[in-house]
Amino acid sequence: MQRMANYLCDVALVGGPLEITRDALGEGAVVEFFGNVRALENGRHISALEYEAHASMAEHQLRMIAREAAEKFSLLAITLHHRIGRVAVGETSLLLRVAALHRGAAFAASGWIVDELKKRVPIWKTPSFAERAAAVEELSTAT
Template sequence: MPAKPHAKFELASAPFEVAPLRARLLDDAAGAYASFEGWVRNHNEGRPVHGLMYEAYTALAEAEGQRIVEEAAQRFAITGVHCVHRTGELAIGELAVWVGVGAGHRDAAFAACRWVIDEVKARVPIWKHERYADGDRQWLHPVAATTEGSTPKEDTP
């Protein structure tokens, strides 16, 4: 009987290293690894951005994020999945969200990775507050993909 896949969701209030997270997904049954990294970019919809802040309702965000990775472990033939989302003030270029997936084959790893980030953006109560170059600030709300394979209007992160 295969071991239960590693499934972990975390919020991080400070920058984090990906290598130790990836190491948690190492498994002799895994022949593939896929990951997603979302970084803070310097623009949104044609407006220069100076940085952003993520706020979360921690208890609810952690519970819903954990449900998502556990669902992924049930839904896909994977050996492990881990997701970390930042909160607090982030500068341009900083890592905002990371998803890593180990699987026996690449198709399952890629599919699970994409599914996890799409579900996190749609379901986890994390709010993004962008600071624009002109001094304006704006709360942004994620827009979920409406069909399989489509791209949300508001890209991650």
């Protein structure tokens, strides 16, 4: 975790399961958000999402968003991790933790950060559709 100005910042693209560390900073509110891969993508069943990123640009944008959020919402700490690679249904692809003196700032910052991430960070997802995987498995067992 890196100290930036008056807050702690932990930003990363991660190739494996996401974990969070909890440091007591005297905060009055902590909001944690876990973005999990859901079973449906555009109405179709999926087995996983494959995330790709332009790593240096993505990390730069994540840091910029964290910095802006810290200033805008007077945050004490931000953890913002996004997985890359294959993430199965039910697994966490986005982990966000914000600490602030008050709950209103922590909740507002969490929503703002996720919205900005989706707009600005060059991370792309490609679904692996469950029906395709089942069809491939059926073909391979039929021979």
